[in-house]
Amino acid sequence: MFMLNLSTQKRLFIMFLVVALIPMLTLGIIAYEQSAKVVNGKLSNYNHFAGEKIKTQLDQILEDMYYSAAEIQQYLADSTSVNLQHQEPQTYSDFKEANNLERLLQAHKKSNIRGIYVITSSDFYYGDYDFNVKQFKKQDIWKRTFWSGDSEIGIYQPSYYKNNTSHHVLGLIVPLKFSYGVLNNSYLLIETDIDDLFDLMKVLEQDLHSRITIRNEIGQLLYHTKSVEENRKDDIIWMEHTRINNWEFEIRVPREEFYQSSRVIFKMVSIGILIAFILALMLSYVFSNQFTKGILKLKFAIDEVSQGIFDGKLSVHTKDEIGKLGLHFNRMVEKIKQLMEEVREKESTKREAEMKAIHYQINPHLLFNTLNTIQWKARLDGNEEIGKMLLHLTKVLEGNLNFNIDLISLKEELQSIQHFFAIQELRYGPNFHVSLKMNEKLERGLIPRMTLQPMLENIFFHAFEDGTGNIDLEFTENNRYFQLVIKDNGKGIPQEKLKTLFTRPNEKVRGGIGLYNVYQKFYIHYGKDFLINTDSVVGKGTTILITWPIRWVDQYDENGNH
Known part of the structure; x- marks a missing residue:
């Protein structure tokens, strides 16, 4: 009802605007949803891939460390063929045994393993000679192992090497307790360089503002990203668990950071729609004004004709549909003028013809009355057959003359x-x-x-x-x-x-x-x-x-x- 009360120009303006805006808004919404879906999907896949990669590397490192620890423990458990001392070797035999252990340790030292050491009860150790035992014993992992008497594994920064090139290592300490083996009450230390792992985590922490948490199988915190932000319920979380010892690896991204790219896309799409809306507004006004200009002229001409003024003639300057409509209107006005003249001439003739037609009409009542009169006359004269025929004819005519x-x-x-x-x-x-x-x-x-x-x-x-x-x-x-x-x-x-x-x-x-x-x-x-x-x-x-x-x-x- 609102549209019906508007002028044609305003209705065309609104229609042009609506026709332009509907596809623009539809395409804008589809573009935003699809772009945001692709970006968020890739970001989610990247976080999942990174978490999977870190988990896989941790599994490989832990597998190598536990395998090496088991092999070295098996070697030291054989007291019949191995004779090692808690002190620095003094005899040729001691040097020979130490040399054999050193070769074993080197054999298990892979490219990413920083060092493998056997620390004796006298603070003497077997392994590379760039290791400072007294500095190492200040580490929390050593203290936990010493007081618990069980194997400990942890992530920490080494500060006890003479030529330190690692910023983060994964260390495993295994107490050596044998019934018959050598070096009883000693400790086996295996440290793996995990700087590559931290570089990958650093990318997640800096570029994506992720917070990474690593916990061992009993829930103890091994690593946590330093951040002033607190965990929220609406954070986007990816969770992984290592296969070897069921460590929990968690990547947590704030919702605002995760959907930041979507917001940027939304702003760009909104700006594009706004610009398109302004252009559509201008073009709709131009088209509606141009389109209705000829219609308004035609409307004024029609108003004159409706008032009985037939002298005006619509000027036509275009060859489009409006121009053709103007030409037809001019022809129609001329035709109306001709018809009006013909109507005036024929009006008197029509009245005369109607009066004559009245005289030639047959009155059904006169016909029925006449037939009834003939029928009674036939009966009075004794002609029953003619009377019957006239009776039936009257009934038939009643049906035929019922129009x-x-x-x-x-x-x-x-x-x-x-x-x-x-x-x-x-x-x-x-x-x-x-x-x-x-x-x-x-x-x-x-x-x-x-x-x-x-x-x-x-x-x-x-x-x-x-x-x-x-x-x-x-x-x-x-x-x-x-x-x-x-x-x-x-x-x-x-x-x-x-x-x-x-x-x-x-x-x-x-x-x-x-x-x-x-x-x-x-x-x-x-x-x-x-x-x-x-x-x-x-x-x-x-x-x-x-x-x-x-x-x-x-x-x-x-x-x-x-």
Whole structure:
């Protein structure tokens, strides 16, 4: 309703704007959602990949360290073939045993292992000679191992090497407790350089503002990113667990940081939509103004014509649809002027023709009164046959001169044709036979008025000779339709004429209008929901089949309305 109260220019302006904005907003939303989905997906995949990679490296490092520790422990547990001391070697045999252990330690020292040491109870150690035992014993991992008496593993920064190149190491300390082995109450230390691992974690911490936490299998904190931010429930979290000892590796990213790229995309898309909206606003105004300029001129010209001013002429400067409309308007105005002149000339002639037509009309009441007078005159003169014929003719004419095309009951239609048959019997005598098959309940069914008589007239005038023959009428009900079959045994109709039996006759040819009227009546009441089929064999007769929808008398009022 709001749009209907606006001018055409404003409506066109709004329509142009809406047509421009809907695809822009749709494409903008789709672009934002798809871009954000791709960026967030890649970011999520990157975090998951990084966590998976760190977990895999930790698993590999731990596997190597535990394997080396087990091999070295197995070697030291054999007291029959190994003779090592807690002090610095003094004899050739001691140097030889120490040398064998050193070779074993070197054999298990892979590229990423910083050092492998056996620390004895006298603070003497076997391994590389750049190790400061006293400085190492200040580390928390040593203190935990010393007081617990169990193996300990941890991440820390080494400060006890003479040539220190590692910033972070993963250290494993295993107490050596043998029943028969050598170096009892000593400690096996294996340290692996994990600077590469920390470089990867540093990328996550700096670039993505991630907070990384590593806990051992009993929940003790091994590593945690230094950050002033606190953990929140809405943080994006990736969780991994190592396969070797079930360490928990957690990557936590604040929601604001994770969706920062999405917000940037949203801002860019919003700016683009805003710019497109301004452009659409300007273009909509220009197009609507240009488009309605010609319409406004046409509107003013129409207003003048509506006031009876026909002297103005619309100037046309374009060849588009508006220009063509202006040309047609000018032609229409000229035509109206011509028609008005013709109307003035013909108006007096029309009045005169109407007055003359009144004198030539036939008054049905005069006709019926005259026929009734003749009928009573025949009875008074004793001519009963003429009286009967006039009586039946009057009844037939009552139906023919009733010009409405309402639906009537089959009972009324059958009663009207009884008078037609009576006239034919008076005319031809008892030379024809009529049979009717119909269930009594079908008498309430509706049929267009004056449907049967034109078809029966066609039988008597064209099919029978001297009115001799048989006519079979059958009314049935089939599903939702009535079905009428009219069959005669007369001359039959050639196929070329049969095809045009219910079509509009040629105006130059007399007759044939009755059957066409039958078709028209069914079409008026039922549209295309009816069927008329004809079949004929020359010399044997003709069959007409009519099917139409079922309607009953009690469904309609006296005027035939539903």
